[in-house]
Amino acid sequence: MKNHVTAGVDGSPESRAAARWAAQEAVLRQVPLRLVHAVDWPLDPLLPGVGRQEADRWGDQALTEAAQELRSRHPDLEITTRCLTARPTAALAAEAADAGLLVLGSRGLGGLVGFLVGSVALSTIVATDTPVVLVRLADDPDGPALDSYREVVVGVDIHEACDRVLAFAFEEAERRDCPLRAVHGWKMPTAYQYVPFFDPDNERDIDRSVTHMVDDMLLPWRHKFPGVSASHTVFRGSVGERLVQASRGAGLVVVGRHLRRSPLGNHLGPVAHAVLHHSAAPVAVIAHD
Template sequence: MKHLVTVGVDGSRESRAAAVWGAQEASLRGVPLRLVHVIDWPISPAVPQLDCDTAARRADEALAQALEDVGRRYPNLETTTRHLSGRPAAALAVEAADADLLALGSRCLGGLLGFLVGAVGTATLTATETPVVLVRAADEPEDAEPTGYGEMVVGVDIDEAPDKVLSFAFEEAVRRSCALRAIHSWKLPRAYRTFPDDDPDDEREAGRSVAQMLDKVLVPWRRKFPSVSVDQVALIGPAGPHLVQASAGADLVVVGRHLRRSPLGAHLGPVARAVLHHAAAPVAVVAHG
């Protein structure tokens, strides 16, 4: 694997934001940036006016625009461009396999509807084991050299505690010299929900037990990354809404995705899907076994 950050660009405002975010990430990692545009080929007969020459011209324009945005903010960053032909999700997944991270744009739907990840973004996410970051247009950094970074958020499953997810989150926190908020959500055992008149002390005791388990999961990571300030929180209720709420003001939200495949193919779990569609910050999806 080459050490680089890859960004899929298509000329949209969202993909331009992803290009700048990817440049910032490449700068933090000290690696090159690669901007990729995929021409959807074969071109659909529904849009016959989009011939090969037009598609190639649009690809060049999208790459040139993204390259200009990146160069203006990160003039010393090694950046390359390339355009390919094929199905975008498959082509981007192949490109991601050769990178440390893939960044894609995600369009805001406005209001309470959240964000549109899109068929290409979803298909790419489930087709690669490389971490993928979805970036909103509003996430575009204003300064070439940020003066500081805010808090990062990571969703932690204490039953599995996948190393890949926690490793990614802690390493990113080190790069940014920022605090990390580790969130685990839990629910009462079925017995408590069946008999709601039970002693409320039982719920508090269950909460303390969950908090201790979360602490146990994080101890080795605190030791490995002593410079990272960690705020660990165990909250009762569904994980998605808690992570979405915590995303307000965060620099990055990190969630995991199971590599298991169903008979219909790979898919995103409910937590990752909820965060991708509603989080206010860029979202990193890290695949794990």
């Protein structure tokens, strides 16, 4: 059973922020926390003089310091550590296989909104079916109390099965006792691009129809999670841009990505890509069929 939260730790301020976020999430879920550090051996040749023992010692120290800090914050939380010799992407993906959630740190874009998504984080996201949350240093959870979380924002698509995405979003909103807002963007059918005069009433009709479809999509989840106040935003335009806007007032943004078994092709999708790089809140990426 996937009953723990895993966080990647590399000693950086971003990874420490991610570990603190993961610890808070583990407390909410009432599950253990596992901290993982991967030593990629042999090391980068740009780091001469750093031997295997020094690298292992540094990794153990990063894990020990992170665990000590988190135990002082959450004395009742069960915390374990693992230092592995493997490429970080492979190690994190393997560790995520039996976890309920993987949390990774990412650098922020300075004064700009969003993340600087490194190759390890991006590769790990597409290498695992486990939900992955990306956290920046600005998302350090020292701020809000457990009863004062901001809303969970989730991107939905009426043309696809979003059960895994909606299940994750509603569960997180329930844990945080906060509202949930579903965001869906639609586009005019391609044929309308060739119509010289378009009746605005048709656009309003389409918008009403899409809104009803989003309502129908959310209905079973509202019944399953009656304590969650769920609303929705339906509009004509780019859902990626609207999710980025909504992230500025959110505590968590949830997006989906298609499972692709082939090593070729885009494994992330334009919406998840845009949100990952520009969100002002932590981002959860949920793999789905």
